[in-house]
Amino acid sequence: MSFPMVPELLGSLFKKPNTNPFPAAQLPPTVTGLLEKVGKGEASLNPPVPVPEKLRGKMTYNRETCIGCKLCLKVCPAHAIDFIEGTKKIRIFVSQCIQCGQCTEICPKQCLALSGEFLNASHDRYADELVVD
């Protein structure tokens, strides 16, 4: 009988957990309660694992330099970009965006970019922070 897993398991007893406990080391009774406490400065969050430099995260949009050429709409695989006829500007729905960054490459004015921001969860897919315009 051979069980090579046993030494590995015994060794693991003395190691730190491999996962990063985020947002808190222990599951709080209520997450909203924890966030309220963090807001008041009574508790602190366990920070997430640092992201690599060139992470493809939430889109950023420079409204001033945009010329309304609609090229980004043409390549967006997820149809996440809306063109507003009145102002000739665009609006990006983060909940629909797949963060491929194809629009950043086709944009002739480089007014679109990907940021390192990745905490995009929300209850409302049309929340203000999930619509970039």
Place this chain on the structure above:
Amino acid sequence: MKTIEVKKPSGYATQIGPAHPALKEPVMFSLDIEGERIRKADFVPGMAHRGVEWMGMRRNCIQTMYLAERICGICGITHSISFSRAVEQIAQIQVPNRAHYIRSIVGELERIHSHLLWAGVAAHELGFDSAFYLAWRVRENVMDLLEYLTGNRVHYAIIQIGGVRRDIVPDQFPRIEESMKFFEGAYAKLAAVFLDDTTVQMRCRDCGVLTTDEARELCPVGPTARASGIKKDVRVDHPYAAYGDVEIEYQTPDLLTGEVRGDVYDRIVTRLLEVKQSIGIVRQLLAMLPDGPLLAIPKPAVLLAKLKGVAGEAVGRHEAPRGEVMHYVRLEAGKDEPAAWKVKASSYSNYMAWIPMMEGEQIADIPIIAASIDPCISCTDRVALVRPDVRQIVTKEELHRLSVEKTRRIQAGLAK
């Protein structure tokens, strides 16, 4: 059309699926059992049809590229390489050498990640959850490396028609080498845990056997075929990307154990050997990485215009972690979107191997046998059966009659 009666099984019939805790994705097994033994096995796919090809034929080629990447959550680069190879052939775009190398490097890293994921799933199916945690903990390292190189853990978005979108610069080499060293250690540890363990040997040796002859008849692909001793690998047989420049061999289980039995254990051996092989390939490719541009046509708008003007059809292939993937694409001049797009995922070829593997085994072996071919069911399903209880055989004469009738119908329409 002749409707054939579905024969009732003679023993006790049971079915597993479409939704079952032992299966990771929906597929249905109908089994004819006697006591604990499986006398006859059959399966019904088509439960997870998503209509990806239909969506792709309504988007231009650059958009379809990202859709192709999303056919599979694990082998993302597989489908994008196959699709782009097909489109590049039609448009006669010459991919730069450096891009070929980067494609292969990411492809091999993906193979490491996919095989480790599979090792975890297989361990879980055996009820050996501590090995599952070990395999997935090791896998995190390659996920982090892929995130570092491409910008995301899954869905790398690194392939573009005519090249790649991101470079691998010398500053990144030490980080890659660090991971390769880590995987050399991890390979030794995983090989010991999976191959020397008495429990794994008891459950997997001579279980779910697919003999070499059966494999030759059923034509499985990838590790499923190689574990049965069939030497077949797109990377060796028809080298593409940078695979022609590296030393690469068929990984059959006899390289490690000295014999081919074609059982579940051999499939574990094959996949572990491939992890080791991929480490070697990544190192060779990094050492030889040539200089040059990344994209044949750097401007996406120019690329779109070029693709709108070309017409033709082509097939793109890639050796995915599960076996050969094939994309058929037809483009028509004046149209942005592909006129036809057909995807053959690797599991499609491996499905039929389930039947000889399951027959004669016990019910308790079904989860590990089903998992042993590493099935990717939502990637494979191309057809949804609307009336699965009615089975029909259409004869050649019948098809000919239908064809003649259609021609007459069209002619009548034209005459009006």
